[in-house]
Amino acid sequence: MYYNTNQATPYAYVTQGKHRLKQYGQNVYMKNGSEFELELFNPKQTTILAKIKINGSYIGGGGIVLRPGERVFLERYLDDAKKFLFETYNVDGGSSEVLNAIRNNGEVNVEFYDEYVKPQVNIRTPFPQNPYWNNPYWCVDYISSPSFTTTCYNSTLGENDVLGFNYSNTKSIETGRVEKGSYSEQSFTSVDKDFNSYTTSISVWKILPESQKPYESKDIKVYCTQCGSKRKKDNYKFCPNCGTKF
Numbered sequence: 001m002y003y004n005t006n007q008a009t010p011y012a013y014v015t016q017g018k019h020r021l022k023q024y025g026q027n028v029y030m031k032n033g034s035e036f037e038l039e040l041f042n043p044k045q046t047t048i049l050a051k052i053k054i055n056g057s058y059i060g061g062g063g064i065v066l067r068p069g070e071r072v073f074l075e076r077y078l079d080d081a082k083k084f085l086f087e088t089y090n091v092d093g094g095s096s097e098v099l100n101a102i103r104n105n106g107e108v109n110v111e112f113y114d115e116y117v118k119p120q121v122n123i124r125t126p127f128p129q130n131p132y133w134n135n136p137y138w139c140v141d142y143i144s145s146p147s148f149t150t151t152c153y154n155s156t157l158g159e160n161d162v163l164g165f166n167y168s169n170t171k172s173i174e175t176g177r178v179e180k181g182s183y184s185e186q187s188f189t190s191v192d193k194d195f196n197s198y199t200t201s202i203s204v205w206k207i208l209p210e211s212q213k214p215y216e217s218k219d220i221k222v223y224c225t226q227c228g229s230k231r232k233k234d235n236y237k238f239c240p241n242c243g244t245k246f
């Protein structure tokens with residue numbers, strides 16, 4: 001489930017053996033003792049950072065850097081070479097305190113951050129005199145492709161006293177209770193990059209025990225009330241063995 005659904009939005013899926021688990025909204029279901037991976041993909045033309053929260057807490061101080069078009073199947077914690085493992089246990093479901101205590105169980109949140117682009121600052125002087133003031137004013141161009149804004153200030157005023165000269169190019173180009181399991185041979189290398197402090201998108205998943213999985217019509221087995229034969233196809237109206245109506 002995604003908060004941002006643009007075409008070029010980074011995304012994450014819960015996988016096993018690099019195959020995506022069937023999704024029920026934002027929920028996926030696993031058996032006790034299952035190990036799994038997180039599929040991370042960057043469809044953008046810029047580098048991004050993925051930070052992972054599991055059971056309500058970040059799995060490490062850093063994150064996974066994804067270059068343009070890169071797909072990674074993350075199977076382990078960042079600070080410990082142990083695979084992701086889903087384990088189940090029983091609690092008192094009638095207690096509000098218990099329900100509050102387990103509310104983060106099985107949560108997987110993947111936050112994506114764009115690489116930081118340092119604004120280019122050009123100071124241009126002098127600027128034409130304002131006919132109503134005796135003070136010259138100076139301008140700063142804040143350039144952050146694909147748009148830029150020019151803001152002008154009076155030389156004797158504070159930086160927050162904006163005079164109102166704003167030019168903007170608005171054209172935009174879009175270019176996408178878990179524990180520790182067995183030992184993982186997956187390894188990482190360090191990258192020296194800076195990223196924005198705010199997210200560009202977030203993927204949210206909830207892993208639940210298979211006992212809570214909702215039933216589908218195909219999961220319901222129908223048997224003949226006369227001879228006990230199983231109905232093999234949903235479109236069978238009569239038992240092929242004895243002819244009794246299902």
